[in-house]
Amino acid sequence: MQKGKRTFQVLGAAFALAVGIGFGTGNARAADTIILGVVAKLALQWPVYVAIEKGMMDRANVKLDIVATGGSPKAAQQLAAGAINIGEAGLPDLLRAIDQGAPVKIIDYEVAQPPYNLMAGKDIKSIAALKGKKVMIGGSKDVTMIYLEALVKPAGLKPGDFDLLFSGATSARFAALAAGGADAVLLTSPFDFQAQGMGYTDLGAVHKVLPGFPFSGYGVNTDWAKSNRNAVVGFIKAVHQGIEWLYDKKNRAEAVNILVKSVGAKPDDVAKTYDLFFGELQAFRRDGTMPPDGFNRMLAAVAELGDLPKPVAPMSKFVDDSFLKAARTAR
Numbered sequence: 001m002q003k004g005k006r007t008f009q010v011l012g013a014a015f016a017l018a019v020g021i022g023f024g025t026g027n028a029r030a031a032d033t034i035i036l037g038v039v040a041k042l043a044l045q046w047p048v049y050v051a052i053e054k055g056m057m058d059r060a061n062v063k064l065d066i067v068a069t070g071g072s073p074k075a076a077q078q079l080a081a082g083a084i085n086i087g088e089a090g091l092p093d094l095l096r097a098i099d100q101g102a103p104v105k106i107i108d109y110e111v112a113q114p115p116y117n118l119m120a121g122k123d124i125k126s127i128a129a130l131k132g133k134k135v136m137i138g139g140s141k142d143v144t145m146i147y148l149e150a151l152v153k154p155a156g157l158k159p160g161d162f163d164l165l166f167s168g169a170t171s172a173r174f175a176a177l178a179a180g181g182a183d184a185v186l187l188t189s190p191f192d193f194q195a196q197g198m199g200y201t202d203l204g205a206v207h208k209v210l211p212g213f214p215f216s217g218y219g220v221n222t223d224w225a226k227s228n229r230n231a232v233v234g235f236i237k238a239v240h241q242g243i244e245w246l247y248d249k250k251n252r253a254e255a256v257n258i259l260v261k262s263v264g265a266k267p268d269d270v271a272k273t274y275d276l277f278f279g280e281l282q283a284f285r286r287d288g289t290m291p292p293d294g295f296n297r298m299l300a301a302v303a304e305l306g307d308l309p310k311p312v313a314p315m316s317k318f319v320d321d322s323f324l325k326a327a328r329t330a331r
Contacts, residue, residue: 031063032231037075037084040068040169041263043189043273044088044111044216047242047284049262050255056241060234060330071168072142076219079104085224086235090143091295092302094219098318099308103222105320108236110216112285112294114206115277116144117192118151119177120184122199127155130203133183136165136173143215144186146301147206154209189276190269197269207281213301214294220323229323236288236327243284246277288324295319 038045048064051057057064067084069075076093078084080102088110097104124130130152137144149159165182167173173185174195184203187195196202207213218236225232246255256270265273277283292315299312 029061031058031061032228032234033063033065034228034231034235035065035067035083035085036235037067037069037078037087039070039072039075039088040171042170043259043263043265043270043277044115045262046255046259046277047239047246049258050242050245051238053258053261054242054245056238056245057235060238062231062234062238064235072138072216073168076102076104079219079221082221082224084221085228086218086220086232088216088218090138091214091217091298092141092143092146092305092307094217095299095302095318096141096307097219099313104219105222105225106217106290106318107220107232107320107323108218108239108288109214109285109290110218111283112212112214112290113281113283114147114210114213114215115188115281115283116147116186116206116215117188118148118184118203118206119187119192119195120201120203121177121180122201124183124201124203127152127157127203130155130162130184131157132162134163134165134181136167136176136182136185138168138173138186139166140164141305141307142166142168145305146213147186147210150209151204151206189273190265193269193272194266212294212297214290214298220320222320225323229326232323233326233330236323237330240286240288240327243286246274246284247286249278288328290319290321290324 052064069078072090072093075087075089076097079087080097094104094106137148152158167176170188170191174187174191176182177185177195177200220232245251252274256267256274259265259270260267295315302308303310303312
């Protein structure tokens with residue numbers, strides 16, 4: 001594990017500087033097309049939308065074909081099958097796929113903090129009041145199950161004290177709450193802010209109980225990556241340029257406009273999401289590293305779900321950091 005730790009530490013301080021340097025414009029080869037799978041269009045892909053809008057993907061010689069997978073497990077399955085080249089997914093789904101021998105590796109964090117709030121019906125004022133109610137999360141083996149357990153444990157509750165419902169997309173869970181089909185749901189921003197504005201009860205933020213616990217990552221189909229290494233490196237480079245641009249507060253208004261245009265959310269909710277993601281939450285890592293401590297906590301949590309054998313394999317089984325390393329120096 002020390003070897004893995006050293007490997008990722010070397011990506012540190014220089015990365016934030018490196019992402020500010022654009023790719024050379026003299027590259028005459030045709031743009032590399034990447035089929036990028038996302039669960040649904042959300043603020044989680046904000047750096048991607050910025051990288052497209054601000055020309056960072058173009059300068060990286062990358063063209064994205066973005067497709068909706070409809071759920072994190074589906075994303076991992078499509079990635080393993082080669083239907084998508086790079087895919088966002090909750091880390092547990094990527095870990096399971098890799099452990100089962102799929103040609104997949106995690107190449108970067110997408111969101112390095114848990115960006116969820118537990119939102120409940122207007123008449124529910126405490127987590128304890130969820131007993132016997134209907135609670136909707138992403139899935140029984142989803143990362144949101146880990147988050148829910150952490151939120152309800154201080155109130156003396158556990159899964160089984162309420163009825164669990166499942167939907168892989170935040171938008172669908174929001175719709176279920178609004179329609180009365182669920183009494184409480186886990187939502188990411190800006191849907192949680194929209195729910196708050198409609199008078200629903202905020203029962204707590206996951207990052208308050210699980211600080212530094214990673215959420216999602218980008219996985220790559222390793223068979224495809226063997227002959228498309230430049231495309232993977234270019235994608236990561238452009239994404240981190242987008243992250244760096246987003247953390248510059250002078251870009252706040254334009255960043256809000258880009259996400260509104262990209263996902264169709266309300267400007268006020270997106271503005272609140274910006275302040276959360278790039279303020280208190282620090283949702284995206286600027287230095288381009290995947291610290292072993294948070295990753296190993298995720299490995300342990302997935303093992304507790306019974307989905308990884310114990311003792312848990314080292315981080316190096318699941319992660320290929322070589323693309324991140326190359327992105328630091330790419331021009």
